[in-house]
Amino acid sequence: MLPKLEFHSYDHKSGPGAFSKNVSKALLSHKAPVLQSLHLKIYLLGWCTTSDTETLIGVVLARKLRKLVLQVLWEPIRISNGLYNCETLETLELKYHVLLDVPSSVCLKSLTTLHLHYVNFKDNDSLLNLLSGCPNLENLDVRQNSVSSTKPFTIAVPSLQRLTIYASGRVDTDAGYVINAPCLKFLKIEGTDQVFGYFLIENVPELEEAMISVSSHLVNDNLLGSLTSVKRLNLESSPSQIKFPTGSIFYQLVYLELLTHNEECWNLLTLMLDGSPNLQVLKIFSHRYWNNDAVGKWNQPENVPECLLFHLETFFWKGYDWRQEALFEVVRYILSNTNCLKIATFSSKQLRSEERVEMVKDLNSVARASNSCQLLVE
Incomplete structure (x- = not known):
């Protein structure tokens, strides 16, 4: 029983x-x-x-x-x-x-619910056939290693609400994913360098939350342009050249997490602030220690973004290196131009007590646009 x-x-x-x-x-x-x-x-x-x-x-x-849940090792079946x-x-998990x-x-x-973790597809049509026979599928989790394919994997599921795709290793340039999911609410894409030939999101008008952690060539006008309906966006990349979707505005975006790795991320931050007029929460996650070449220079927007003037209430920076002047310029700009800011938090766990005193002193020296802004140092 x-x-x-x-x-x-x-x-x-x-x-x-x-x-x-x-x-x-x-x-x-x-x-x-x-x-x-x-x-x-x-x-x-x-x-x-x-x-x-x-x-x-x-x-x-x-x-x-x-x-x-079927987990098979050593020999394929x-x-x-x-x-x-x-x-x-109701739930099927196939692994390895x-x-x-x-x-x-x-x-x-x-x-x-369907989980496909590092399984082997005989061909691309196998995934298409499987998904087409699941009229009530809501959750799909696909994880792959190196892939050799002559055409993309198509995920066309009208009922799908949550989709996670993870890839590692290398793939042929013709491989990739095409997504057509009109009811999709949550999307997570994670992959290391050179894991996708391309990524095409055709139809996700109901998308509310997206977590994107991919290599540089995927952070392009197609990928970001297809996410303009999101309310929450977590974006991690190491882009060498940002291709922001011209004319696209993230009207619904109220929560943005940006994981930074090099100087080009500041260009992305500027573009996202300009293109997100209703942003309420901004969180930056960066390496604890930067070298001078990686920090780059902060090129502030020509005009103060609308979100800073009217909507941004929470600013959080984890891994903030107070010794880098370029990073301090980013902080200075946000604190001095954000009228509705309620709380600004800076997290630097490895600070010595005397360093913490210096960082607090520098932060307090910035004139804040919001009189009610509370400054916290963790």
């Missing part, structure tokens, strides 16, 4: 097929009307074969399963087609050496 079961093939070493037999026996004796969750950890080292796994999946499908037509499955050769006919009408 247990609602949740977990089996690990490493614990069944009495001989080939023992794992499949033991798990099948346990599942056949299961008497609860619904199996809430089944987690299978399979190490294919001669003790559990692909055919054994297919047998297990067949037994599982008869148990009215709600959640399946192909998922049996029966899994793609499980009407009761799972081969997805998805047929064109898929019916997972109850599936709302």
Whole structure:
């Protein structure tokens, strides 16, 4: 009658097929009307074969399963087609050496959450076929290592609300992602250098929150231009050349986190302030110690941005290096031009007591536009 079961093939070493037999026996004796969750950890080292796994999946499908987590290591296995037509499955997590050769006919009408972690796709159509058979999918988490592909992966899911994409390693220049998700509310994209050939967001009019941490060539006019509906934006990059979307205004943006790495990030900060007239919260995260070449020069906007004049209430800087004059100029500009600022917080955890006194002295020397602004040093 247990609602949740977990089996690990490493614990069944009495001989080939023992794992499949033991798990099948346990599942056949299961008497609860619904199996809430089944987690299978399979190490294919001669003790559990692909055919054994297919047998297990067949037994599982008869148990009215709600959640399946399948984790396979060492040798890839192909998922049996029966899994793609499980009407009761609500959550599916496939991890590592799972081969997805998805047929064109898929019916997972109850599936709302899908995690694909470092699985192998036979081709790009396998992902498209899988997603097209999930009419009620709301949460999708895709993680990939190096990819070789002749065309992008397309994520076209009308019901999708949360999407996370993570990639590491290298891919061919033709590989990438195309997103068409009209109901998407949350988007997270994370990747190391050279992991995407390109990234195209076609249709996300309902997007409210985005977290973007990618290499420089992705922070371009297409990516930022497709995010103009967001209310909260977390942006991390090391751009060598910012291509800001000309004429785009982030009217809905009220919360911005910017993770800085080099001098070009100040150009992005200037552009984001100018293009976010209703911004209320600004947070900057940077390295604790800068070298002079990395800091660069702050080129303040020609005109004071509207958000500073009328809306910005919270300013936070973690890793603020008070000894760098260029960084102090950024702080001076924001404090002296933000009329509605209520609190400004500066975090430098490794300061000695005498350094902290000096930093507070420098910050207090800045004339603040807001008389009610509270200055905090952590």
